[in-house]
Amino acid sequence: MTPPAIRIDDLAFRWRQSGPLCVRLEQLTLAAGTSLFLHGPSGAGKTTLLNLIGGVLLPERGRVELLGRPLGELSAAGRDAFRADHLGFIFQQFNLIPYLSVCDNVLLPCRFSRRRAARAGDPVAAAGRLLAALDLEPALAGVPAAELSGGQQQRVAAARALIGRPEIIIADEPTSALDASRQQGFIDLLLNEARAAGSTVVFVSHDQRLAGHFDEMLELGAAA
Amino acid sequence: MRSLLQLALASAWNRRLSLGLTLFAVLMASTLLLSVERVRQAARDGFAQSVSATDLVVGARTSPVQLVLYSIFHLGEATNTVSWQSYQSIAANPAVAWSVPLALGDSHRGYAVLGTTADYFTHYRYADKRPLQFAEGRPFAGLFDTVLGAEVAGRLGYRPGQQITLSHGDGGLAGLEHEDKPFTVVGILAPTGTPVDRTVHVSLPALEAIHLDWVGGAPIPGMSIAPEVVGKFDLAPKTITAFLIGLHQRAEVFRIQRKINEFADEPLLAVLPGVALDQLWQTVGVVEQALQAVSWLVLAVGLAGLMAVMLAGLNERRREMAILRSVGAGPRHILFLLVVESFLVSLFGALAGLALVSLLAVTLAGRLAAFGLAVLPLAPGAGEMQLLAAVLVCGLLVSLLPAWRAYRLSLADGLIPRL
Numbered sequence: 157m158t159p160p161a162i163r164i165d166d167l168a169f170r171w172r173q174s175g176p177l178c179v180r181l182e183q184l185t186l187a188a189g190t191s192l193f194l195h196g197p198s199g200a201g202k203t204t205l206l207n208l209i210g211g212v213l214l215p216e217r218g219r220v221e222l223l224g225r226p227l228g229e230l231s232a233a234g235r236d237a238f239r240a241d242h243l244g245f246i247f248q249q250f251n252l253i254p255y256l257s258v259c260d261n262v263l264l265p266c267r268f269s270r271r272r273a274a275r276a277g278d279p280v281a282a283a284g285r286l287l288a289a290l291d292l293e294p295a296l297a298g299v300p301a302a303e304l305s306g307g308q309q310q311r312v313a314a315a316r317a318l319i320g321r322p323e324i325i326i327a328d329e330p331t332s333a334l335d336a337s338r339q340q341g342f343i344d345l346l347l348n349e350a351r352a353a354g355s356t357v358v359f360v361s362h363d364q365r366l367a368g369h370f371d372e373m374l375e376l377g378a379a380a
Numbered sequence: 381m382r383s384l385l386q387l388a389l390a391s392a393w394n395r396r397l398s399l400g401l402t403l404f405a406v407l408m409a410s411t412l413l414l415s416v417e418r419v420r421q422a423a424r425d426g427f428a429q430s431v432s433a434t435d436l437v438v439g440a441r442t443s444p445v446q447l448v449l450y451s452i453f454h455l456g457e458a459t460n461t462v463s464w465q466s467y468q469s470i471a472a473n474p475a476v477a478w479s480v481p482l483a484l485g486d487s488h489r490g491y492a493v494l495g496t497t498a499d500y501f502t503h504y505r506y507a508d509k510r511p512l513q514f515a516e517g518r519p520f521a522g523l524f525d526t527v528l529g530a531e532v533a534g535r536l537g538y539r540p541g542q543q544i545t546l547s548h549g550d551g552g553l554a555g556l557e558h559e560d561k562p563f564t565v566v567g568i569l570a571p572t573g574t575p576v577d578r579t580v581h582v583s584l585p586a587l588e589a590i591h592l593d594w595v596g597g598a599p600i601p602g603m604s605i606a607p608e609v610v611g612k613f614d615l616a617p618k619t620i621t622a623f624l625i626g627l628h629q630r631a632e633v634f635r636i637q638r639k640i641n642e643f644a645d646e647p648l649l650a651v652l653p654g655v656a657l658d659q660l661w662q663t664v665g666v667v668e669q670a671l672q673a674v675s676w677l678v679l680a681v682g683l684a685g686l687m688a689v690m691l692a693g694l695n696e697r698r699r700e701m702a703i704l705r706s707v708g709a710g711p712r713h714i715l716f717l718l719v720v721e722s723f724l725v726s727l728f729g730a731l732a733g734l735a736l737v738s739l740l741a742v743t744l745a746g747r748l749a750a751f752g753l754a755v756l757p758l759a760p761g762a763g764e765m766q767l768l769a770a771v772l773v774c775g776l777l778v779s780l781l782p783a784w785r786a787y788r789l790s791l792a793d794g795l796i797p798r799l
Contacts, residue, residue, distance in 0.1 A: 237708065253704075
C-alpha cells in the first residue's frame with residue numbers, strides 16, 4: 157500500500173519562543189493523487205504551514221510526513237534535496253526569475269534534482285509539452301520571463317511546478333492576482349495536468365468559491 | 381555546481397551595470413596595486429644593479445654606504461682620497477682582472493664630473509651585466525674630450541662637437557669656473573637608468589690639467605696656464621676618489637677584500653657593491669612602503685564598493701533566492717552564488733588589471749627610461765602573483781558579509797519572502 161502523500165500529526169509552530177502559536181493542526185492525511193483546498197483568513201498560518209510542508213521550517217512539536225518520510229529526520233540539506241525531488245511550488249506572484257527565459261524557468265527544478273530531470277525524460281521537450289498544455293505559445297519559450305503578462309507568468313510557474321512529475325504540488329494563492337474568468341481556466345489546467353502526472357495538489361486560497369474544484373477541503377482557523 | 385555557476389552568471393549579467401562599475405573599481409585598484417609593485421620592483425632592481433659585474437668598490441676608509449653613495453651615486457663628498465700609488469699597487473695584484481679609477485669633485489651645471497680612464501666604458505656594467513653603449517660618438521681620446529650621460533645631454537641639449545666648461549666643486553660658488561679650458565663633447569651614452577646618465581665623463585689627466593694653475597680650491601692669482609701648453613706638465617694623477625675592481629675568480633673576492641682592508645700604506649675600504657646597495661635601499665625604502673600603502677587603500681575602497689553593491693542588491697534578490705529555494709536550493713547554494721559572484725568580479729578585475737599593466741609596460745617602456753626605469757619588466761614577477769592572489773582572497777573575504785546576510789535572509793524568508 158502506498159503511504160499517504162502528506163500526513164501531519166499534532167503540529168504546532170510559533171515564530172518566537174514566547175510568541176503565540178502560528179500554526180496548530182491536529183491531523184491531516186492526504187492520499188496520493190488527491191487534491192486539497194486549504195483556506196482560512198489572512199494570518200491563519202497558511203504560508204507558515206506551506207514552509208513547514210516544504211521543509212524550510214521545522215515544527216516546534218508534532219511531525220510532518222511526506223510520502224512516508226518524516227521530514228524531521230532529514231538534515232537541512234536532505235530536506236532541500238527532498239523538496240527538489242518531490243515537491244513543486246506555485247506562489248501568488250513573482251514566481252519566475254526575471255532574467256531567465258521562460259524555458260529556463262520551467263527547467264529550474266531539473267537543475268537541482270536529478271530525479272526530476274530523469275522523470276521528465278528529455279527536460280526541454282517536457283517543458284515544451286507542458287507549456288503547450290498550459291496554453292502558452294511555443295514562441296514564448298525563449299522570451300525572458302519578465303516580458304510575460306501576469307496570467308502567462310502563473311502558467312509558466314505551473315509548468316515549472318509540474319515538470320518531472322513531482323508527487324506533491326503546492327500552490328499558494330496562485331490565482332489571487334488573476335481576474336475571475338482566468339482563475340477558473342488556470343485551476344482547470346493545473347488540476348488536469350496534476351491528475352495526468354499523478355500528483356497530489358495542495359491549493360491554498362482565501363477565496364472559498366474555488367473550493368468546488370477540489371476533492372477535499374480544510375479550513376485553517378485564525379491563530380489563537 | 382555547473383548549473384549553479386550558470387545561474388550565477390545569468391544573474392550577474394542581469395545586474396551588469398552595477399557589477400560592471402564595481403568591476404571597473406576593482407580593475408583600477410588592482411592596476412594601481414600592480415603597477416606600483418612593478419615600478420617598485422624595477423626601481424629596486426635598477427637601484428641594486430646601478431653597478432654590476434664589479435666585484436669590489438674601493439675607497440678611503442669610511443662607512444660602506446658612504447663609499448657607495450659618493451663613488452657610484454656621486455652624492456656627498458669623499459672624506460679622503462686614495463693615492464695613485466696605492467691604486468696601482470692593488471691593480472697590479474694578479475687576482476685583479478681589471479680596475480677602473482674614479483676621481484670626483486668637479487661638476488657641470490649640477491651634474492657630477494667623473495675623471496676616469498677609457499677602460500670605464502668597457503668594464504662598467506649595470507642591470508644584468510649590460511655594458512655601456514654609445515648613443516652617439518665615441519669614448520674620449522684627446523685630453524679635453526668629454527663623454528656625457530644620457531640625462532646630461534638630454535636635459536641640457538648637448539650634441540657631439542659642442543664645447544662645455546666645468547665648475548670647480550659642486551658649482552655652488554660663482555666664479556670658480558674652469559672656463560679657460562673648455563671640453564669638447566665627443567660622445568653621448570645611451571640611457572641606463574643609473575647614475576651614469578647624470579655624469580660628465582672626462583679623462584684623469586684632463587682633471588689634472590684643469591687644476592694645474594689652482595691650489596687649495598682656488599685659482600692661483602696671476603697664474604694662468606693656457607690649454608695648449610698643459611702637455612708640457614706631468615699630468616699623471618696623484619690621488620683619486622675611489623676605484624672599481626673586477627677579479628678573475630669571483631671566489632677570491634673575500635680574500636682580496638680582506639687584503640685591501642688591511643692595506644698597510646693607507647687606510648682603505650673595499651665593499652661588495654651589492655651588499656652596500658641593499659643597505660642603502662633599506663633607508664630609501666620608506667617611500668616605496670608609502671606607495672604600497674596607498675595602493676592597498678585604493679584596493680580597499682574598490683572592494684568596499686563591491687561589498688556595498690552586493691549588500692544593496694540583496695533586497696531585490698530575496699524573491700530570486702526564495703524561488704531558488706522552492707525548487708530545491710539550500711541556503712548553502714545561496715551562499716555559493718554570492719561568493720562566486722564576488723570571486724568572479726575580483727578575478728576579472730585582477731586579471732584585467734594585470735593585462736592593463738602589461739599593456740602599459742609595453743607602450744610606455746621607452747618613456748619610462750627617462751625616470752630611471754630602463755629595465756621595466758614586461759612579464760609579471762612573483763611579487764605581482766602574490767598581489768593578485770591577495771586581491772582574490774580579499775574579494776572572497778569581502779563577499780562573506782553579504783553572503784552571510786543572504787544566507788540568514790533565505791533561512792528566515794523560507795519560500796515566501798515577507799517584504
